[in-house]
Amino acid sequence: MLNQIYFVSQKGFIQGGSTKPILIEATNSKNEIGNYVLKLFKRKHEQENFSTSKEFISSFLASEFDINTPESFVIKIDPSFLSDLLNEDELNQIDFGYHFCTEFIPDCNTFNPFGTNNFLKKWDFANVFSFDFLMLNTDRDRRKPNLLLNHEDFYVIDHELTLPFYSKPGGIPTNYNKKTFFSITNSFNISSHIFYHFMKKEVKKTSPFDEFELNLNRLNFNKIQLLFLEFSKFSILNDGINGLTDYLMWCKTNNYILDALNKKLN
Template structure:
């Protein structure tokens, strides 16, 4: 089995700021490891987000976790970009008063990039009929966000952070996941059961739809997700941390991350019970 390798891009050009992104994501044109020219969405986090929240790590980690739960996330990569390459594109953003000052606040390390999926609309649950939603595995997305504490799939900003095509939903934006993996909580003993029980479910974009399901229709709602959680190969992520170390991408205490994964896996039955209780 080949070791995991995080793909590194080579910048061709910064195209424009993409709207509706709190971190002012940049559409870039870049070469991947196969010398293919493609468009990517580059997220340039501020130093504070990297130092306190390990935002690039969380984007990578959740992108790696998604396939283990039969969920789709865009192909991702990382890139290093010189400040002068991005200043001009930020100068065209009305909300940024001083582009040079803004760029100075950005982290100088690797930036997270996801493949640009042109033309795919963002999910808007208010205009999608209940019948249309049943074509998609929304219960798996909901469970994934609950187990990994993603507060940004709906939440206070009411942004679903989901793209949609005729046969699948694509999950994007994971930096608001695993809030206890932070520089403030490194090494702290966390009561995962209480954390999970108290995590705010009703703000999730799919909570209203799942809540309305008849009680007898919820019994096996999370069987597929829980089976994937029960059988996940946690040891494989050692390769990921080797890559993160090589690139100098901050993630805090690796033991804290593995501790939660092993707790969730070993307590899969309890996790399933809690997921169902939240929808009663």
């Protein structure tokens, strides 16, 4: 499920990312060389926010909800390979286990809400909007859309700031229960989302979340178990499977997630 790639060389930072993503060359299992985007997280963020596992979880769930995201890979790198880019202090802060990496999509531009989009349809807006609400994603707004467009399609990226309850702030585990889920989804502010104003108008005319509801109802929990087995294989820090599956099951078996979406738009 998590395909490993192998580092060849680094080609410098990619502009625009707060986590300083790095463009690298790597080989896959077929020994084919290609360009990939490497994301490095600080040790503190891995231990408290599980940033790498959240990226993989979000990538997996995006595909389950028929939302495009660059194909993800796992990679391990000797810190010395990055010494030309990062100073000693920066390198010491990085967690050097296995990292989250994605294929590099060439000729992409960041989504511009004021520009012309020839192929994004209303159901695309609805699917991304509802997915971000499910994931409690605070990191897709006008300032930072985290949505790439090329001449063929669009791709969602950057999901380390999702599932805020799935964390250990200060090393203290979060208490997962229905009350936690209700409270955090009820208080979640979706109004800064890049598609909020479009969806606010759309929800008054149609039922835009039918596809989201269908994908949520058919979500396969066995696949999630396989993903967490891969986390164990590569020693990727996470907070266990139960908090995630309890939340998704709560969303799946209650209409609250859809009710909350509609309430926040009305």
